[in-house]
Amino acid sequence: MRKLLTAMLGLAMLAIATPPAQAEKKVIGLALASDTNPFYILMRKGVMMRAKELGWQVRVVNAGEDVAKQVNGVMDLVAQKVDGILISPIDAVATGAAFEAAYKAKIPIISIARGAKSKYQTLFVAMDSVAIGRDIAAWAAKAAGKGKVAMIAGPAGANVFQDLAKGFKRELTKHPSLKIVYEHTAPLTREKGLKHAEDVLVAHPDIRVIYAANDELAMGAAQAVAAAGKTGKVIITGLNGVPPALKAIMAGRMSMTVVVSPVAWGRLGVDIMDGYFKGKRPKQKVFIKPIIATKANAAKYLPPKKK
Amino acid sequence: MSGHDDIDPGTQPASAIAGRRLGLRLVFEQMPLLALVTVCLVTALISDRFLSGVNFTNILLQASVMCIVAIGMTYVIIVGGFDLSVGSVVAMSGCVAAWVMVETNVVFGVVAGVGVGAAIGFGNGMVVTRLKVSPFIATLGTMVIVRGAALLITDGRPIVGEDGLPDVFLAFGRERLLGVHYLVWLPLILFGVFGWLLHGTAYGNRIFATGGNREAAFLSGIEVDRVTTSAYTWCGALAGAAGVALASRLQSGQPTAGEFYELTAIAAVVLGGASLQGGEGKLYKTVIGVFIMVVLANSLNLLNVHSYWQRVAVGLVIIAAAAADRFKARRL
Numbered sequence: 326m327r328k329l330l331t332a333m334l335g336l337a338m339l340a341i342a343t344p345p346a347q348a349e350k351k352v353i354g355l356a357l358a359s360d361t362n363p364f365y366i367l368m369r370k371g372v373m374m375r376a377k378e379l380g381w382q383v384r385v386v387n388a389g390e391d392v393a394k395q396v397n398g399v400m401d402l403v404a405q406k407v408d409g410i411l412i413s414p415i416d417a418v419a420t421g422a423a424f425e426a427a428y429k430a431k432i433p434i435i436s437i438a439r440g441a442k443s444k445y446q447t448l449f450v451a452m453d454s455v456a457i458g459r460d461i462a463a464w465a466a467k468a469a470g471k472g473k474v475a476m477i478a479g480p481a482g483a484n485v486f487q488d489l490a491k492g493f494k495r496e497l498t499k500h501p502s503l504k505i506v507y508e509h510t511a512p513l514t515r516e517k518g519l520k521h522a523e524d525v526l527v528a529h530p531d532i533r534v535i536y537a538a539n540d541e542l543a544m545g546a547a548q549a550v551a552a553a554g555k556t557g558k559v560i561i562t563g564l565n566g567v568p569p570a571l572k573a574i575m576a577g578r579m580s581m582t583v584v585v586s587p588v589a590w591g592r593l594g595v596d597i598m599d600g601y602f603k604g605k606r607p608k609q610k611v612f613i614k615p616i617i618a619t620k621a622n623a624a625k626y627l628p629p630k631k632k
Numbered sequence: 633m634s635g636h637d638d639i640d641p642g643t644q645p646a647s648a649i650a651g652r653r654l655g656l657r658l659v660f661e662q663m664p665l666l667a668l669v670t671v672c673l674v675t676a677l678i679s680d681r682f683l684s685g686v687n688f689t690n691i692l693l694q695a696s697v698m699c700i701v702a703i704g705m706t707y708v709i710i711v712g713g714f715d716l717s718v719g720s721v722v723a724m725s726g727c728v729a730a731w732v733m734v735e736t737n738v739v740f741g742v743v744a745g746v747g748v749g750a751a752i753g754f755g756n757g758m759v760v761t762r763l764k765v766s767p768f769i770a771t772l773g774t775m776v777i778v779r780g781a782a783l784l785i786t787d788g789r790p791i792v793g794e795d796g797l798p799d800v801f802l803a804f805g806r807e808r809l810l811g812v813h814y815l816v817w818l819p820l821i822l823f824g825v826f827g828w829l830l831h832g833t834a835y836g837n838r839i840f841a842t843g844g845n846r847e848a849a850f851l852s853g854i855e856v857d858r859v860t861t862s863a864y865t866w867c868g869a870l871a872g873a874a875g876v877a878l879a880s881r882l883q884s885g886q887p888t889a890g891e892f893y894e895l896t897a898i899a900a901v902v903l904g905g906a907s908l909q910g911g912e913g914k915l916y917k918t919v920i921g922v923f924i925m926v927v928l929a930n931s932l933n934l935l936n937v938h939s940y941w942q943r944v945a946v947g948l949v950i951i952a953a954a955a956a957d958r959f960k961a962r963r964l
Binding site: 357360384385386387389390391392393396397398400401402403404405406416418419420421422425430480481510 | 690789796883886888933
C-alpha cells in the first residue's frame with residue numbers, strides 16, 4: 326500500500342504544471358466552480374493565457390459545483406499565500422467563509438461571472454444581465470414581428486438568470502404583439518432544453534420565439550424544433566457564444582446568441598487583478614462587453630483553429 | 633477486528649515465526665495511519681506550505697463535517713449495512729435547520745435538522761429490516777427521495793433568511809474556543825461519545841455481533857432488527873448533525889450540498905480497514921480514513937495537481953487500500 330501510495334504521489338508530482346514560485350513573478354489562485362462545464366474550461370483557458378503573457382503562475386483548484394469544496398479550495402490557496410485569487414462563486418452567500426479567509430490573509434479576491442454577497446469581495450467582473458436580457462428581447466421582437474414566446478429560463482436560484490429573464494420580460498412589455506405563453510426554470514443542460522421545447526411544441530404548435538437562458542438549453546430546443554420539422558420557422562435565442570452554438574447559428578438551426586466569451590472573461594479577470602496590483606481600484610462592478618451573434622457574423626467569433 | 637485480534641501463541645511453536653507475524657500484523661493493523669503519515673511526509677517534502685499553522689487549521693476544518701458523517705457510516709457498516717442517503721440527508725437537514733431557525737430560533741432549528749436526519753435514518757432501518765430490501769437499494773431510494781424533497785421544500789434555492797441566519801449560528805461556523813474552531817470541537821466530542829458507545833458498551837457489542845453473524849446473534853437472543861434499525865437511526869442523526877454544521881459553515885441551507893458525501897464516507901470507512909461484510913471496524917480508524925481523504929485533497933491542491941489527475945489519484949488510493957486489506961486477509 327505504501328509503495329502504491331508513493332507511486333501514486335510520484336504520478337501526482339509528474340502532473341504538477343509548474344515549479345515553485347520565483348521571487349518576482351505573481352502567483353495567483355483560480356477557484357473554479359466546475360472543471361467539466363465548457364464555460365469554465367474556457368474561462369480557465371483565458372486566465373491561463375493571459376497569466377502566461379504576464380509571466381504569472383496560476384494555481385487552480387476545482388470545486389465540481391460543490392460549495393463546501395470551493396470554500397476548502399480557496400482556503401488551500403490562502404494557505405499557499407498566493408498574491409491574488411480569482412473565483413467564480415458557486416453560491417453568493419455560502420462562499421462567505423472563503424472571502425473572509427482571503428481578506429484576513431490580505432489577499433485580494435476578485436469574482437468573475439458569478440458574484441458574491443460577501444463584503445470581503447474585492448471586485449466583481451460581471452455581465453449586465455438585465456441589459457443583455459433586454460437586448461435579446463429587442464432583437465427577437467424585431468426578428469419575429471409578432472407571435473407566441475416561450476421562455477426556458479436558467480436555474481431558479483441563480484441571480485444571473487433571474488436578471489436575464491427580468492430584462493427580457495421588461496423589454497417584451499413594449500412589444501404587445503409578442504405574448505409569453507410558456508415560462509419554466511431549468512438546469513442548463515441540452516437535455517432539459519430538448520424536453521421543454523418538445524412540451525412547448527405540443528402545447529403551442531404555432532410558437533414563434535423560444536428564449537433559452539444559455540446555449541446548451543438553446544441547442545436542445547433546436548433539436549426539438551428540428552425534429553418537429555420547424556427549423557427556421559421558430560426563432561431560438563441562446564447565450565454564451567460557445568462554438569457549437571455558433572456553428573448551429575451558421576447552419577440556421579439556431580437564430581442568435583450573445584457572445585460573452587468565457588475566454589475573454591477569464592482574460593479580463595487577470596487584467597483587472599493586474600490593475601489592482603498596480604493600485605487601480607475601480608469603485609463599481611466591472612462589466613464585460615456582450616456581442617450579439619447571428620447568421621451574418623457568427624463565424625467571426627469561432628475560436629481560431631489550433632495549429 | 634472486533635477486539636479479538638491478539639495472536640494465538642499456542643499454535644505457533646517457533647517463536648521466531650510468531651515474532652515476524654506479530655511485526656507484520658502490527659504493520660497491517662496500523663496501515664491506515666502509515667498511509668496518512670506517508671501522504672503527510674511526501675507533501676511536506678515537496679510543499680513548504682503544508683506544515684503551516686494556517687494549513688493545519690484548514691485540514692481540521694475540511695475534515696470536520698465528513699468526520700461526523702463517517703462516524704455514523706461506521707455504525708451502519710459494522711452492523712452489516714450500507715447507507716447511500718447520507719449526502720442527501722446532509723442537504724435536507726441543513727435546509728430544514730436553516731428554515732426552522734429563520735422562522736423560530738436556533739435551538740429549534742438545530743433540533744429539527746438533527747431530528748429530520750434521525751427520522752430518515754429510522755426510515756432506512758425500517759425498510760431494510762421490515763421490508764427486507766437490500767441496504768444498497770433501500771438507501772439508494774432514500775438518497776434520491778430526500779434530495780428531491782430538499783429541492784422541493786427550498787424550491788431549489790439556498791435558504792439564507794431575510795437578514796441572514798441568526799448570528800449565534802453563524803458564529804458557531806466561524807469562531808473558536810480555546811484556539812480551536814467550534815466546528816472541530818463538535819466531531820471531537822461526537823467521536824468520544826460514539827467511540828465509547830461502540831467499543832465500550834454492551835450495546836456496541838450487540839452491533840458487532842449482529843454484523844458479524846446475524847444468525848448467531850439472533851440465536852443468542854439479540855434483537856437484530858432493532859439493533860440494525862438503531863444503527864441506521866444514529867447514522868441519519870449524525871448525517872443530520874453534519875448537515876447543520878455544514879449550514880453554519882456555508883451560512884445558508886444548500887439543497888445541493890453534500891453530493892457524493894456518501895461515497896467519501898464509505899471510502900473513509902473502508903480506508904480505515906472496516907469490512908463491508910460487517911462485524912469489523914474501529915471508529916478511530918475511520919477518522920484516520922477521513923483524514924487520508926482530506927489530506928490527500930489538500931495536498932493535491934497545494935501541489936497544484938490538475939483536478940482531472942486528482943480524481944485519478946483519489947480512486948487509486950481507494951483501490952490500493954482495499955487491495956492492501958485483501959492482502960492482509962490472505963497473509964494473516
